[in-house]
Amino acid sequence: MWADFSLILIPLLLSILSMGVAVAIIYCWLRKQNRHYRESPLTQDLMRPPGYSLQLKVNELGDEVTLYLMFMLGAPILLYSFHLSESYFGGEPESALRTAISFAMGMGVVGFLGYRLSKTLDEKKKYALGLQGEMFTGEELNQLMLDGCRVFHDIQFPYGNIDHVVVSPSGVFSINTKMRGKPKHGDGRAELIVDYQNNVLRFPDYEHPIPHNQLEAESNWLSKHLTSAIGNQVKVQPILALPGWFIKERxxxxxxxxxxxxxxxxxxxxxxxxxxxxxxxQIAHQLEQLCRNVKPSYRAKKK
Structure with a gap:
């Protein structure tokens, strides 16, 4: 009986073994890289580029999409292997009921994985759109360095991240980028009315509140941090950037x-x-300390 039971488990054992071998290969490769006699020549951390946090999220969701696709392809094969193992090694007679149950289980697993894949793809698209917006805004703001300004991106703070910070002779500005899709058809589909009196952004087909609480929280935190660091009062002005939208009226x-x-x-x-x-x-030095924290790849950790 144990022999029959072990034969039934052969597909599962082979699947687990193949996954274990893959994990072991990756682990050994990482260990080998740490012992390799060459490493990255960079001796200090890199500055965070525009949209760095969103890029990490997009990469993470891309890995999830790959896993869901692998499971969707592997799950039916695994269930079919179980079905055949029970039939030919376990002695279970074939029947319409057994076939229907196996088919229903396979469809249920694939359906669930397909649903999760669809949700992950939607989330990935949303983050990818936001990433494009932050990259575009960052590229435009970087042009200010030709005018003597200093520009920093993706600064982490306790409640999230500040997309961009500009230090100019005119002051310090914290910029939050919001990427909003526009209708595919219609006149004025990329026009926007900013209604400060009612605290709303009037897009062609809907209205959205101006997120002043979020932006003020970012600017207030940055103001306190810089004031404490350099010893002088630093006022930070919050800015909301909407790439691709023509502001028709304020x-x-x-x-x-x-x-x-x-x-x-x-x-x-x-x-x-x-x-x-x-x-x-002085302000630029403090901001650089906040956003110079991207570790170079293939650099051994100091013991």
Whole structure:
């Protein structure tokens, strides 16, 4: 009886063994890289690029998609192997009921995995769209360095991350990028009305509240951090960037400035000087400490 039972488990044991071999190969490869006589020549951490946090999330979701696809392909084969093992090694007679149960189990597993795959793909698309928005905004803001500004990206703080920070002679600005899809058809489909009086963004087909609480929390935290670090009061102005949208009209004024990040000089560079070159350097140094934390690949950890 034990022999029959062990034969039935052969497909499962082979699957577990193949997964174990794959994990062992990856582990041995990583160990080998750590012992290799060559490593990355970089001796300090890298700066966080625009959208770095979202890129990590997109990569993570991409790995999940791969796993779901592998399971969707492997699960029916595994269930079919169980069915054949019970028939030819376990002595179970073939019947319409057994076949229907095996088929239903296979369809149930594939259906569940397909549902999870669909949800993961939707989530990956959302993060990928946000990543494109942050990359676009970051590329536009980087042009400000030609005007003597300092630009930093993806700064981590206790409640998430600040997408971008600009340090200019006119002040310090924290920028949050929101990427919103637009309708495929219709006039004015990329036009936006910013209604500060009612605290809403009026898109062509819907309205969305201006996330002033989130942006003010980011700017307030950064202001306190920089003030404590350099010993002088540093005011940080919150900015909301909406790439790809033409701001048709602004109604009233608010604490959060909403902009299209294309050609950002008009928002960050003007004749109103509030920071000296020394203060800009001090602030930039503190911001660099916050975002220079990307570890180079293939560099051995120091013991």
């Amino acid at each position: 109604i009233g004024r608010g604490l959060v400035t909403v902009i299209n990040p294309t050609k950002p000089n008009r928002f960050f560079v003007n004749n109103h000087i509030t920071l000296s070159a020394t203060e800009m350097q």
